[in-house]
Structures are given as C-alpha cells and as structure tokens.
Amino acid sequence: MENAHTLRSPSAYLSNEPAGSRETGFAFATILASAALFVVAVWFARKPLVPVPVFIPIYVTALVICDLITAVLLFGQFRVLRTGGLLVLAGGYLFTATATTAYALIFPGLFAPTGLLGSGAQTSSALYMFWHTGFPLAVVAYGFCKGGPSRAPVLVWVERAPPWRGIASMVLAVVVVVALFTTFATAGQGLLPVFLAGNRTTVVGKVFLLAIWLLSIAALVHLWRRKPHTVLDIWLLVVMCVWIFDLALSAVLNTGRYDLGWYVGRIYGLLAAGFLLIVLLSENARHHARLMQVTAELRSANDALWHISMKDGLTLLANRRSFDTHLAEHLAIAARHQRHCALVLVDVDHFKDYNDAYGHQAGDECLKQIARALATCCQRPADLAARYGGEEFALVLPDTDREGAVHIALTAQKAIADLQIAHQRCSTGAWVSISSGVASIQRGVVVSAQALIGEADKALYQAKSRGRNQVAVEDLQAEAARA
Known part of the structure; x- marks a missing residue:
C-alpha cells in the first residue's frame, strides 16, 4: 500500500511526470484543432469589425486572473520540488499577469481617454510588445533549466535556499522589471517609435511584431528539443503554439486594432492562458482525490494495526x-x-x-x-x-x-x-x-x-x-x- 509520502515524490507532479502517449495524443489533437481554426481565420484576419471597447477590460481581466492563478500553482510546486525551471516558469506567468495589468492601465479609453499614468499614443503598443517578448524568453529559460540542476549561479542558490526566498526574489524581480519598463513607456514615450497610427499598425510596428513572433517560434522549437518531455512540457508546447497563433492573427497578419484577426487573436490569447491552468487545476483535483484515498487507506491501516496491537497473536483474544x-x-x-x-x-x-x-x-x-x-x-x-x-x-x-x-x-x-x-x-x-x-x-x-x-x-x-x-x-x- 502506498503511504502519504508518495504524494510528495517527484513523479506525482506534472513537471516530473514523463509524458505518455495519452497526454501527447491529446495535446497534439488540441494543437491540430487550434491550427485548423487558425487557417480559417487567416483568410479573414484583415476584415474590419465594429470596435467594442468593453472587450478589452473583459479580455485583460480574464487574462490576469488565469495567469496569476497559474503562477501561484507553479510557485506551489516549486515549494515542493525546488527546481529552478519551475521558478522561472512561474515567474513568466507572473510577468504576463503583471504586464497585462500595466497594459490595461495605459490602454486608451479603458480608464481614461488616453490611458492612465500619463501614457501616450505608443505606450500601449510598447507594453504589448514588452509583454509578448517576456513570456517566450521565460519559456526559453525554462527549457535551459529543465532536465537537471541549473548551472546558473543564481538559480543554484535559489534551489538550495529556502523556497520562500526564491519566490520572494522572483516576485520582486518581476514587479521591478515591469514597473521600470512601464515608467519608460510612459515618461519616455517620446523615445518610442511609431508602432500604431490610429488603429492601424505601421511598418515599424510590423517589424517589431514579426521579430517577437519569430522569438516565440524559436522558444517553441527550443522547448521541443529539450527532451525527454514531461506532461508539463507537452502542455507548455500547446500553450506556445496557441500563443504563436495569437500573435500571428492579432499583430502580424492583421491590419490593426478591432479587425477580425485582432479579436480572434485575443481569443487565442485567452486559450493560451487557460490551457496550462486547466491542466494544473486538474492535477490539483487529482492530488486531492489521491490524498483522500490515501487518507482513507491510512485510516483503515491504522484501525487494522490498532486491532492487531490489541489482539493476542495465538488465541486471537484481547491481549x-x-x-x-x-x-x-x-x-x-x-x-x-x-x-x-x-x-x-x-x-x-x-x-x-x-x-x-x-x-x-x-x-x-x-x-x-x-x-x-x-x-x-x-x-x-x-x-x-x-x-x-x-x-x-x-x-x-x-x-x-x-x-x-x-x-x-x-x-x-x-x-x-x-x-x-x-x-x-x-x-x-x-x-x-x-x-x-x-x-x-x-x-x-x-x-x-x-x-x-x-x-x-x-x-x-x-x-x-x-x-x-x-x-x-x-x-x-x-x-x-x-x-
């Protein structure tokens, strides 16, 4: 009979559980379905639609909640396993939640006609690019960290130090980086290139967005090559594929804000934020069910042990x-x-x-x-x-x-x-x-x-x-x- 210690063994977590054919097949089917929808949407990506300003607050609220919960769940796994890769990935999701929050604050027409914090016409575009650059970089860093102890001195220190120090350091680093870039994008808006003219993306904006899109593809390839894959890796690959579809539709292949590609791309963004969260929540539910089962088994074993300890082994009478x-x-x-x-x-x-x-x-x-x-x-x-x-x-x-x-x-x-x-x-x-x-x-x-x-x-x-x-x-x- 398994005991409670089994729940804390590395194989009990998605980040250390080898991906089987069932997980790989289901993830591949999800990518195919997303790709099929992407191919259809590409033909209509430039079609202008009616601007719906209320879509943005709904979108960013859902995105922040999903990414924040995912970050918390990953930080929780880091507390148990203490692997640098999990800390980096948790930091990546915390970064997207924090950057999305800053993006919502400065988005024109959301909280103020030109956005809060003294933002300008290009501030929201700059934060969007910053946000979509940070997460692929976090995935690349995760790929380097996975498969064994990290060689980076900082992460080696994190893996050996108490978990709260690593978590606190990552949270502080993410908040500082996002705050610094937000300050630069607002106070130094005059130094920003023209990414957006009205609601249409400029050539300069397309170049930057194409570079970010290629960075995301590179992150996907890098993660794919870091074998063997765990269940977490497989679903992170799904997230990156949907992330790439999101960028392609909402920033690279469309014309600008409020066209069909922009709306569909944002929906892809929500899917990307939700996939890993659903898997982690399912894992938590599985752990809870297993914990209840093990608790019942332990209670039964303890009762049996108690009865054995109270009986004479030869006569089976009370001892x-x-x-x-x-x-x-x-x-x-x-x-x-x-x-x-x-x-x-x-x-x-x-x-x-x-x-x-x-x-x-x-x-x-x-x-x-x-x-x-x-x-x-x-x-x-x-x-x-x-x-x-x-x-x-x-x-x-x-x-x-x-x-x-x-x-x-x-x-x-x-x-x-x-x-x-x-x-x-x-x-x-x-x-x-x-x-x-x-x-x-x-x-x-x-x-x-x-x-x-x-x-x-x-x-x-x-x-x-x-x-x-x-x-x-x-x-x-x-x-x-x-x-």
Whole structure:
C-alpha cells in the first residue's frame, strides 16, 4: 500500500511526470484543432469589425486572473520540488499577469481617454510588445533549466535556499522589471517609435511584431528539443503554439486594432492562458482525490494495526494491553455510576506438564481451543475475554455481581471440560481442566485495577491450592469499606 509520502515524490507532479502517449495524443489533437481554426481565420484576419471597447477590460481581466492563478500553482510546486525551471516558469506567468495589468492601465479609453499614468499614443503598443517578448524568453529559460540542476549561479542558490526566498526574489524581480519598463513607456514615450497610427499598425510596428513572433517560434522549437518531455512540457508546447497563433492573427497578419484577426487573436490569447491552468487545476483535483484515498487507506491501516496491537497473536483474544485498557475503563464507569464489576482469572491446570507430554504445538492448539470456549462465555458487548499471559486468561465482566461472575466462571469450567482435551498428567482427571479466581466489587465501591487483579489472583491461588478444577471467590466490599 502506498503511504502519504508518495504524494510528495517527484513523479506525482506534472513537471516530473514523463509524458505518455495519452497526454501527447491529446495535446497534439488540441494543437491540430487550434491550427485548423487558425487557417480559417487567416483568410479573414484583415476584415474590419465594429470596435467594442468593453472587450478589452473583459479580455485583460480574464487574462490576469488565469495567469496569476497559474503562477501561484507553479510557485506551489516549486515549494515542493525546488527546481529552478519551475521558478522561472512561474515567474513568466507572473510577468504576463503583471504586464497585462500595466497594459490595461495605459490602454486608451479603458480608464481614461488616453490611458492612465500619463501614457501616450505608443505606450500601449510598447507594453504589448514588452509583454509578448517576456513570456517566450521565460519559456526559453525554462527549457535551459529543465532536465537537471541549473548551472546558473543564481538559480543554484535559489534551489538550495529556502523556497520562500526564491519566490520572494522572483516576485520582486518581476514587479521591478515591469514597473521600470512601464515608467519608460510612459515618461519616455517620446523615445518610442511609431508602432500604431490610429488603429492601424505601421511598418515599424510590423517589424517589431514579426521579430517577437519569430522569438516565440524559436522558444517553441527550443522547448521541443529539450527532451525527454514531461506532461508539463507537452502542455507548455500547446500553450506556445496557441500563443504563436495569437500573435500571428492579432499583430502580424492583421491590419490593426478591432479587425477580425485582432479579436480572434485575443481569443487565442485567452486559450493560451487557460490551457496550462486547466491542466494544473486538474492535477490539483487529482492530488486531492489521491490524498483522500490515501487518507482513507491510512485510516483503515491504522484501525487494522490498532486491532492487531490489541489482539493476542495465538488465541486471537484481547491481549494484555487491551485487557488493561478495558478493565480500567469499566472500573471507572462502575465507580462513576455505582455499578457492579467483576473479574475472573483463569489458569489451565498443569499446562507445563501438558507441553512436556504433548509438545508445544499441541499446547498452542490447546490454548486456541480454550480461548474459543472462553470467548463463548462472554455474551454481552462489554464483556471481554483476554489472554492474560502464558496459560492464564481473564474475563472482564462489567455490570456483573458476585453471583453472576461465579455463574460465568462455572460455565467456562464446564465449557473447557466439554472439549475433552486429553491430559494424561492432569491431577484432576483425564481431560484438561481450569481453575478460576473471581473478584467482584459491589455498587459504590471504588478500587483500582491493580487491587481487583490482586484479589482475583488470590482467589485463583485458593482454587489451585484446594485441588484445582474449581472456582474460588474474593469480594472486595469489606476491604473497600475498611479503606
């Protein structure tokens, strides 16, 4: 049975789980479907459509939420696995979420006619290119890091340091980089080339966008060549393919904002942001289900182990530990509610002589038969038959007075006699017999378990000294009253 440690093993995570034919086939089918839609959309990419300004806030909000959740999930895996590649990829998704937020703030007409932060006509285009350059670079860095320990000194330090330091460093670096570029794109907008004239992309803008598109293709090829692929790699390849379709439709093959290519490309962008998130959430659901299964298995195993630890291995009766616990609990109940309680100690007469005559295997079988017979004498749920030690047994009888305990002891004596286990060295006859000592407490009497066991042992000694194969009784009422 697997234990809880299995959940923390590297193979339990997508970033270390080798990609099988099922994952590869499903990912390939997703790419083919996206490519088919892309081919159809290319023919109409330049067709102008009605500007829908509300589309932008919906788009960027969904994008930021998806990328931010993906980054958090990847940071969570980094905390467990501590691989530099996961930290870089998480940083890449955090970068897209942060850059998209800055893009939304400065987009014309979203929060202000020309955008916030003093943005100009080219600021949003510059941030768009910055955003779409950073993520492919993060994928390239991830490809270099995967497949073993990173050689970059910074990432080696990150992998050896506490996880929170690496996460904090990456978050700080991403925020600083995005803040610096946003400041440059707004305060230094006069230094920016003209990427967009009205809603149409200029030649300069097309050159920059084509370069970014080629960078994305290079990142895809680089990741493909970094084999063997994990499940995470396969889905990251899907993300990059859809990312490339997004850039091609919304920036390279279209004319500018609000044409069909621009709208469809943005939809591809949402798909790119959602694919890996869906896979990671599915993985989390799988881990949760597995955790629940393992928890149930551990609980079942612990229950079984507890029962094993409370049973005697030979006779399958309660063992000494279980006997001590059961007796102490019911003595406390008897004292609290002023009830009777009785204990019967049973000893097999001349059992050493039986082993000497018949062998230890026969002795073990004899003890098993006696144990089964004694168990039948305990009819109520609270009654307990236990192996006290060696050839001695005990019967704990809650809510049982002296007469009831003697009756059960005599019943046990007859049950053993009825077994007719031959014993040629027994002084009481031809069959195995038992001697029993009974100790009981009356209502309102408070005694310890040790005291009750001691009195039952005295009674057992009396039964043996009087010739065995009989029941002797001790009543603790008088002693308790004097105490």
